[in-house]
Amino acid sequence: MxxxxxxxxxxxxxxxxxxxxxxxxxxxxxxxxxxxxxxxxxxxxxxxxxxxxxxxxxxxxxxxxxxxxxxxxxxxxxxxxxxxxxxxxxxxxxxxxxxxxxxxxxxxxxxxxxxxxxxxxxxxxxxxxxxxxxxxxxxxxxxxxxxxxxxxxxxxxxxxxxxxxxxxxxxxxxxxxxxxxxxxxxxxxxxxxxxxxxxxxxxxxxxxxxxxxxxxxxxxxxxxxxxxxxxxxxxxxxxxxxxxxxxxxxxxxxxxxxxxxxxxxxxxxxxxxxxxxVDDIEQFENRKLWLLNGSHSLMAYFGQLRGHTTVAEAINDEEVRARVEDLWDEAAAHLTRPELNVPEYRTALIERFTNPRIRHNLAQIAIDGATKQRMRAAAILKAERSAGRSGEAAAFSIASWIAFAQQALQQDQELKDSRADEVTEALSAENPVPAMLALLDSELAQDAEVIDAITNQLKEL
Known part of the structure; x- marks a missing residue:
């Protein structure tokens, strides 16, 4: 005993x-x-x-x-x-x-x-x-x-x-x-x-x-x-x-x-x-938030929509993996300090994600998306838009979050989010995409190209 x-x-x-x-x-x-x-x-x-x-x-x-x-x-x-x-x-x-x-x-x-x-x-x-x-x-x-x-x-x-x-x-x-x-x-x-x-x-x-x-x-x-x-x-x-x-x-x-x-x-x-x-932590913070946490959120929503339950399952799905790499490409354009070692960091993330003995549940990561996606996908998307680019990969992560929340409500499942009431109200709006974007960032909610892109991505999802 x-x-x-x-x-x-x-x-x-x-x-x-x-x-x-x-x-x-x-x-x-x-x-x-x-x-x-x-x-x-x-x-x-x-x-x-x-x-x-x-x-x-x-x-x-x-x-x-x-x-x-x-x-x-x-x-x-x-x-x-x-x-x-x-x-x-x-x-x-x-x-x-x-x-x-x-x-x-x-x-x-x-x-x-x-x-x-x-x-x-x-x-x-x-x-x-x-x-x-x-x-x-x-x-x-x-x-x-x-x-x-x-x-x-x-x-x-x-x-x-x-x-x-x-x-x-x-x-x-x-x-x-x-x-x-x-x-x-x-x-x-x-x-x-x-x-x-x-x-x-x-x-x-x-x-x-x-x-x-x-x-x-x-x-x-x-x-x-x-x-x-x-x-x-x-x-x-x-x-x-x-x-x-x-x-x-x-x-x-x-x-x-x-x-x-x-x-x-x-x-x-x-x-x-x-x-x-370090003397200046901002890009180290963004490396973590955008590469690790950003891909986690993308996998949490898109991966679950594709029937996966863990990070290891999701990253071994070729479609999910491709979306993760696209998101990383967008984020990497704004992580330029040499000491960040972004290529090595990305390689290490894949090794960590595919660790078969760490069962990291996507449902756990998906909690509080209305708060997490502000610092993750929305931040990357804003950086891309400021650079004059579409930010399609970051927009797709937001679209996946919206689709995941819509599915949860349609199936009468609990929406595990500290802002669940706000999310529910946004999804019931005449046009839910700008309403959901407004929960993440007021500027993005006014960007017609972003709204159109996410609306089209939702149709695909």
Missing amino acids: NQPLNRSTHAEAKTPPVRLVHLGLGAFHRAHQVFLTRQAEQESANPEFGYASFTGRSAGAALELQPQDGLYTLVTRSGDGDECQVIDTLVEAQPADNVERLVELLASPEVCVVTMTITEAGYYLADGFQLDTDNETVAADIELLRQGLEGTPQAQTAAGKLLVGLAHRRAAGLSGLAVMSCDNIAANGATTRAAVLGLAREVDAELAQWIENNVTFPSSSIDRITPATTDELKNEVAEMTGYHDNSPVVTEPFFSWVIEGEFPAGRPEWERAGVEF
Whole structure:
């Protein structure tokens, strides 16, 4: 019988001090930031950086990991086999509503960095990096926090929770720290800054000024395919390790983390683990968003329309593969810096996509298309239109998304999108193509050639 996995049963596990805080505890965070922080330690036997990580909406991940003292098995899966490693860097797994503990940590001189994976919707920004104060959740946080930041008011947004913690850090007379987004969105540092400072200015002008002077918001580009955990994986881990793990993580061998920005309170030596620090991250962000994420979204919609369920199945379909290559050709025209190594990156992506032992479900990737396609296909299409070209391949990705959403509604299937109401309304419009484009970009929604191209592509689909 397998023994439970925790720090008493796994004698080799070390317990580092909590110096990092994360919002958005999930499988990707554990396969990426937590893993690379462990890899960056100078002395493996005496780790110096531990994570306290808080869940998003659901407390499920924290409830699974707490009995394990934060330990979990990371399974790195390649065509040659599996490699299992118990990760001991996650010291605390906390539910999202434990704002009291979050505040306590942010007011600690030991904590130097906050990282985040809360998805684009979690920043609550309108156009132009402006806080969406009309949003009900944001408005509720503003009303709550205006009553005072003392104690631990239960803010709902990530920015609201950070604001409470930063207010306590300031009150304790501590210096600032770094708040770094690890979400798949362009300019994620500027996005995070806009969300936190936007809320601070609505609540407390003096605190907003302190944040502006003392807190940094580095940008990052992150990459590692991490499928959802399944019961099958749990059983395989038990057989391979002899431990019963409630929450193992499976991932691919490849990883990438590119960072731009300053860390005023210090940070792990992530470069020891292969993390790149650059002066200008924009094209690195776009390489990831347009080549990896862009092709993922194309495969998620077009691949499912053709009956596929995984990335590996889709990329081995000659028609899907050709559409992916066309999209990459358009994107590559705007990724011109030599250090991006775009041809090698494309070759590596094909190898990753065809890994037969990483089951990356297209249905999982397809979630939240109305948000994801803004930064993926729509961004490529806008770049192509600005260059005087048609952007046909990017337009096809958008057409596939529209066709996929239409099919879901016609078949009375749940539309898994945080903007599902907006998508449903757009699809019911007299002309759904410009209505759907308006969800992605107002300029594209006014481009008659783009509308005609997508309308014709929909007929083909």
